[in-house]
Amino acid sequence: MARLLAALLCLLLPGVSAAEDQFELLVIATPSKYHYEYIPVARENIERLARLHSFKVTWTSDPAVFDRDLTPYAAIMFLNTPAEQLSDSQRRRFEGYVEAGGNAMIVHRAAIVPAGAWPWFERLVGRSFVNHPKVQTAVVTTADPDHPATFGLPARWLWSDEFYVTTNPHKVAISTVLRVDERSYDPTRIWPGQVGERMGADHPEAWHHRVGRGRVFVTLLGHTADMYRDDRYLQHLLGGIYWTATGLGQQR
Template sequence: MKKAVQALAAATAVASAHLSAHAGDGQFQLLVLAMPTKYHYEYIPVARESFEKLAKLHAFELTWTAQPGAFEGDLSRYAAVVLLNSSEEEFNEAQRAGLERYMKAGGNAVVVHRAIISKPGLWPWYEKLVGRSFVIHPMLQTAVVTKTDVDHPATFGLPERWIWSDEWYEFSNPHGVSVHPVLAVDERSYDPTKIWPGQVAKGMGADHPVSWWHMFEKGRVFVTALGHNAAMYRDERYLDHLWGGVWWAAKGYGASSKP
C-alpha cells in the first residue's frame, strides 16, 4: 500500500510539472528551469504560480522543472527556455551540450537574475550566451530604473522611471559581446559601494544595464538581472517586464527583435 501511495504521488508530481493552457492549443511551449539554491529557493512556489497564471492568460503551454536533466532530452518543441535563478554551475557535460545544441538549432533563451552568474572559465559558451559576466553586487537597495529601449516588449508595462529594490549586479564583458540594453539602473539613486565587510563594489557608472537582449548562435536571448526576492514574482510591473522578455524570446515580436 505504501509503495502504491508513493507511486501515485510520483505520478502526480510528474503530471503537475506540465501545464497546458488549452490542451495543445497554445501559442507555443515554454520550458522553465527553477533549481533551488542556497540563496534562491523561496521564490519557486511563488514564481511557479505566477507563470501558471501567465500560461492560462496568454495561452501558452508551460513545462516547469527543477531538474537540469531536462536539457539532456529533445528541446526542439520549446519556443524558448527560461533559466530562472538557475546556475549553469549545476549543469553536467551532457546538459551543457543539450543547451548548446538547442541554441545552435535556433532555440531561444531567457536568463533571469542568479542564472546570470557563472564561474569564470567553467563554461565560456554560456558566458557568451548571457552576454555579460557577473562581478559583484552591493546590498539590496531601492533605486531608480530607466528604460533604454522603449521599443522592447519588456519595457511596455513599465513607467519611464521605475522605483525598484533589488541586488544591483555589476558586470564585465571579457568576451567582447555586443548586447542591446533594455533597462538601466541610475547609480545616483543608491549607494553602489554599500557591501559586506571584506568585499568591494565600485559601481559601473552611467552605463549600468540591468536587462538586455542579443542574438546568439541562431536564436534570441533575453536577460534580466532583476528578480531576487520571492515577493517580486507577485509584482505586476515585474511580471510585465518578465513576460515581455519571454514573449519576445519565444516569438520574436517587437521593434527590437532584429539585430
C-alpha cells in the same frame, strides 16, 4: 440529455473549446543557497500568465530535462538556476539547441557563472558577474521603450534589488533594455571584505542579443519571492518571454 448536448456543442464549436497554446516554454528553477523561497510564488504566477496569454509552461527543477529533445520548446528560461550544474552532455545539447535557433531567457541568479566554468554560457549571458551591493531601492530607467519587456513600464521607476555589477570580457554586443541609475543608490554599500564597484552611466539590468540563430533575453532583476507578485515585474517577465519565444513585438 442536457449534458450530452453541451458536450456535443463543445466539440462542434471551436470558439467554445480551450484556446490552443501559441508556444511552449521550458522553465528550469533549481534551488540555490540564496534563491529557493521564490519558486512556488514564481511558478504560480508564471503559470497564471501562461493561462492568461495562451502559452504552455513546462516547469522543472531537474537538469535531466536537458538529456531529452529540446526542440519542442520555443524558449528555455533559466530562472535563478545555477547553469554550471548541467553535465557536459547536457551543456552540449543546450548549446546545440540555441545555435540551431532555440531561444534562451536568463533571470537574475542564472546570469552568474563562475569564471571559466562554462565560457559558452558566459557569452550567452553577454556579461560576466563581478559582485553586487546590498539590496537597495534605486531608480531603474527604460533604455528601450520599443521592446516588449518595457511595455507598461514608466521611463523611470523605483525598484529594490541586488543591482549586479558586470563586465564584458568576451566583448559581446548587447542591446540594453533597462538600466539602473547609480546616482539613486550607493553601489559601494557592500559586505565587509568586499569592494563595491561602480559601472557609471551605462549600467545595464536587462538586455538582449543573439547567439547563433537563437534569441537571448537577460534580466538581472528578480531577487525576492514577492517580486513575482509585483505587476510591473511580471509585465517585464511576460514581455521578455513573449519576445524570446516569438521574436515579435518590437516596434522598430
